[in-house]
Amino acid sequence: MHPYRSHSCGELRAAHAGERARLSGWIHRKRDHGQLLFVDLRDTHGITQCVIDVSSPLFQDLEQTRVESVITVTGPVVKRTPDTVNAAVPTGEVELQVEELAVQSRAEVLPLQVNSEEDAGEETRLRYRYLDLRREKMQARIRLRGAVINSIRRRMVEQGFQEFQTPILTASSPEGARDYLVPSRLHPGKFYALPQAPQMFKQLLMIAGFDRYFQIAPCFRDEDSRADRSPGEFYQLDLEMSFVTQDDVFAALEPVLGGVFEEFSNGRAVTPQPFPRIPFREAMLKYGSDKPDLRNPVEIADVTEAFRGSGFGIFARAVEGGSVVRAIPAPGAAGRARSFFDKLNDWARSEGAAGLGYIIFAEDGSAKGPIAKNLDPERTAQIKAGAGLADGDAVFFACDKESAAAKLAGQVRNRLGDELDLLEKGAFRFCWIVDYPMFELDEDSGKIEFSHNPFSMPQGGLEALETNEPLEVLAYQYDIVCNGVELSSGAIRNHLPEVMYKAFGIAGYSREQVDTEFAGMISALKFGAPPHGGSAPGIDRIVMLLADEPNIREVVAFPMNQRAEDLMMQAPAAVSARQLAELHIKLDLPPE
Numbered sequence: 001m002h003p004y005r006s007h008s009c010g011e012l013r014a015a016h017a018g019e020r021a022r023l024s025g026w027i028h029r030k031r032d033h034g035q036l037l038f039v040d041l042r043d044t045h046g047i048t049q050c051v052i053d054v055s056s057p058l059f060q061d062l063e064q065t066r067v068e069s070v071i072t073v074t075g076p077v078v079k080r081t082p083d084t085v086n087a088a089v090p091t092g093e094v095e096l097q098v099e100e101l102a103v104q105s106r107a108e109v110l111p112l113q114v115n116s117e118e119d120a121g122e123e124t125r126l127r128y129r130y131l132d133l134r135r136e137k138m139q140a141r142i143r144l145r146g147a148v149i150n151s152i153r154r155r156m157v158e159q160g161f162q163e164f165q166t167p168i169l170t171a172s173s174p175e176g177a178r179d180y181l182v183p184s185r186l187h188p189g190k191f192y193a194l195p196q197a198p199q200m201f202k203q204l205l206m207i208a209g210f211d212r213y214f215q216i217a218p219c220f221r222d223e224d225s226r227a228d229r230s231p232g233e234f235y236q237l238d239l240e241m242s243f244v245t246q247d248d249v250f251a252a253l254e255p256v257l258g259g260v261f262e263e264f265s266n267g268r269a270v271t272p273q274p275f276p277r278i279p280f281r282e283a284m285l286k287y288g289s290d291k292p293d294l295r296n297p298v299e300i301a302d303v304t305e306a307f308r309g310s311g312f313g314i315f316a317r318a319v320e321g322g323s324v325v326r327a328i329p330a331p332g333a334a335g336r337a338r339s340f341f342d343k344l345n346d347w348a349r350s351e352g353a354a355g356l357g358y359i360i361f362a363e364d365g366s367a368k369g370p371i372a373k374n375l376d377p378e379r380t381a382q383i384k385a386g387a388g389l390a391d392g393d394a395v396f397f398a399c400d401k402e403s404a405a406a407k408l409a410g411q412v413r414n415r416l417g418d419e420l421d422l423l424e425k426g427a428f429r430f431c432w433i434v435d436y437p438m439f440e441l442d443e444d445s446g447k448i449e450f451s452h453n454p455f456s457m458p459q460g461g462l463e464a465l466e467t468n469e470p471l472e473v474l475a476y477q478y479d480i481v482c483n484g485v486e487l488s489s490g491a492i493r494n495h496l497p498e499v500m501y502k503a504f505g506i507a508g509y510s511r512e513q514v515d516t517e518f519a520g521m522i523s524a525l526k527f528g529a530p531p532h533g534g535s536a537p538g539i540d541r542i543v544m545l546l547a548d549e550p551n552i553r554e555v556v557a558f559p560m561n562q563r564a565e566d567l568m569m570q571a572p573a574a575v576s577a578r579q580l581a582e583l584h585i586k587l588d589l590p591p592e
Contacts, residue, residue: 001020001022001074002022003072004022004024004072005023005024005072006020007021007023008023008045008046009023009025009041009042009043009045009046009091010043010045010046010047010048010090011046011091012048012077012091012096013090013093013094014079014093016077017077017078017094018076018077019076019077020074020076021075021076021077022074023041023048023072023073023074023096024043024070024072024073024104025042025043025070025071026043026068027039027040027041027042027065027066027067027069027070027107028040028042028047028114029115035054036051036052037051037054037059037062037063038050038051039051039052039062041073044139046090046091047089048091048094048095049080049086049091049095049096050073050075050097051095051096052097052101056098058100058101062101065103066106066107066108066109066110067107067110067115068110068114068131069103069105069107070103070105070107071101071104072100072102073096073098073102074098074099075098076096076097076099078097079093079094080092080094110131111124111131112124114131114134114135117137122561123561123567126560126567126568127568129557129568133557141547141549141554141555142557144264144543144546144547145539145543145555145556145557148260148542148543149216151260151263151264152216152237152256152260152539153216156237156239156256159252159255159256160212161212162210162212163214163216164205166195166198166201166202166215166217167195168195168218169182170193170195170200170201171193171520172193173200177196177221178222179193179194180193180221181193182194183584185582185583189584194220195217195219195220196220197217197219197536198238200520202215202238202534203455203493204520204521206240206241206242206493206529207495207524207525207527207529207530210242211241211242211243212240212242213238213240213241214237214240216235216236216238216539217235218233219236221233222564225560225562225563228485228552230540230553230559230560231560234539234540236488236538237256237537237538237539238534239253239534239535240532240533241532242530242531242532243530243532244532244533245492245533246434246476246492249492249535250277250432251274253480253537254273254275257430257537257542258272258273258430260542260546261428261430261482261545261546267426268427268428269424269426269427270430271428271429271430275430275431275480276430276431277431277432277434278292278431278432278433279433279435280434280435280437281435283433284403284406284410285326286299287299288300288328288398288406288409288410288411288412288413289406289410289484290433291479291484291486292410292481293414293417293423293483293484294429294483295424295429295484296417298330298331298416298417299388300327300413301326301327301329301387302324302386303325303326303382303383303386304319304323304324305382306375307375308320310374310375310379311376312371312375313374314357314399315357319399322401323399323400323405324399324400324405325397325398325405326398326406326409327386327395327396327397328395328396328409328413328416329387329388329393329395329416330358330393330394330396330420331420332392333393333394333420334361334363334391334393335363335392336394340419341358341360341369344356344412344416344419345358347415348408348412351411353398353400353408354399356396356397357369357370357371357396357399358395358397359371359380359383360372360394361384361389361391361394362391362392363391363392367384371397396412398412414484427483428482428483428545429482430480430482431481432479432480432481433480433481434478435459435475436451436475436478437451437452437475438451438456438458438470438474438475439451439471439507441471448470448471448506448508449507449508450507452475452489453475453477453491454503454504454507455493455494455500456477456493457491457494457495457531457533458473458476458499459473459474459476462496462499462502465499465502465506470506475491476492476533478490478535480535482545483545485541485544485545486541487541487542488535488536488537488538489536490534491534492531492532493531493533495525495529495530495531495532496525496529497525497526500514500518500521500522500525501522504518540552540555540556
């Protein structure tokens with residue numbers, strides 16, 4: 001017999017009764033019934049009940065061994081009596097009678113409970129993550145992550161993609177988020193950067209002649225933590241394709257993402273392919289966001305003209321000054337108490353808005369509320385029709401400059417979806433957001449900047465850049481969104497040097513700056529680059545959605561905390577003077 005186990009703790013069944021077995025695992029739970037001691041023994045495969053009689057010389061040792069100690073037990077497998085069968089576990093028809101015991105490792109008093117869902121707090125959980133990961137729920141999440149990655153990899157290979165690895169030590173890029181820098185010992189005063197994404201390298205692979213690339217790629221960004229973004233590092237399905245249009249990229253990625261979500265949906269509905277495509281400007285108007293949650297049926301409407309020159313002076317004056325008015329329907333909210341409307345108004349003020357106006361359309365057809373009192377019936381009817389409202393509904397308003405109004409309206413839409421319980425249950429709703437503007441205007445500096453991805457191909461190519469106003473130029477850029485979570489950004493890349501020089505020139509870069517700051521890319525484009533494009537869905541966010549977890553740290557084995565600290569490994573940490581000297585670095589720390 002193997003020195004540690006003949007079976008796993010999830011393997012024994014009634015058919016094994018009468019056999020001699022050996023199990024190894026962690027003591028999950030103990031129950032002392034006086035004459036009998038029951039031990040639930042756990043490994044990654046399951047739990048088996050073990051039992052020992054008080055007459056056994058091993059009884060006292062097992063009784064005194066703490067939970068989460070690692071033991072090996074050997075003995076006969078016996079059927080449980082019908083009244084003691086545990087149908088909740090696959091091994092519940094049998095138990096192992098302990099005749100031999102070896103304590104492999106004794107556990108000290110635990111800082112958190114493994115055999116319960118008691119919340120020990122994030123700091124304790126992350127400091128003792130190896131214990132936290134022993135819990136059944138955490139094991140399921142991390143296994144799900146592995147299964148999702150395996151499914152993605154299989155689906156990519158089946159479509160003819162090849163997996164390549166790109167460098168981890170690379171050069172810092174002036175575009176994008178803040179880099180993590182790595183000092184060079186051999187080149188004093190110079191630094192590598194950890195890749196924010198393999199963007200440059202995957203494009204260079206296309207220029208090198210590889211046709212379909214993918215990688216489950218680690219990415220590093222020195223950004224603040226969010227619920228849907230880990231600080232420090234994250235993983236993405238990075239892919240790139242040559243000789244493709246935007247439609248080709250969608251046709252390649254939809255079966256992968258749609259297939260993975262169908263495979264792990266556990267009965268939840270998934271948007272059928274092809275996924276709907278929503279232009280950016282339409283998304284901002286109808287949903288107030290380029291990450292719309294399509295489980296929410298509420299659609300925002302533009303009702304600016306209904307208030308232009310109206311008796312509601314606050315909005316009328318704002319419209320004359322260039323503001324817009326967005327209407328956010330609240331289906332069935334007419335019967336809600338006044339406190340519902342006041343609460344939403346207070347919330348809007350807490351978000352920095354001036355407040356929310358509203359109209360209530362009662363069941364009898366009348367319009368109520370402060371705004372309705374200052375509008376003539378024709379304007380009220382215009383709003384009702386424009387926003388698709390019926391008797392029994394209410395409507396809220398966001399009045400501001402276009403971008404600010406869209407943002408507030410989108411927040412109100414999301415809030416109403418939760419408050420009114422409007423979201424479709426048990427569904428994953430996908431969409432593509434397309435036709436992003438190539439450029440945007442920085443309101444503080446007045447300068448034109450890239451709005452999304454500077455290496456994208458403008459729709460209309462060089463001609464569009466030369467003949468259109470910059471803010472009117474659209475790009476072949478796209479995001480894929482699921483349930484209000486952005487899973488991926490992507491684009492058809494700019495593969496022509498003259499287009500790159502022109503696009504960067506509009507954004508304020510000289511030709512010399514492009515040659516210096518993007519030397520590798522602009523040089524490669526001059527030696528024959530194919531039309532190419534790709535995308536990079538986030539692995540962590542995919543698993544987060546499938547696991548129905550709002551916090552991304554719950555689906556990452558060893559995450560950092562919100563302050564980008566690894567409490568378990570005590571990182572970041574100070575290093576020795578010798579190490580700093582080798583790197584030719586002197587510290588200039590801020591005063592404590």
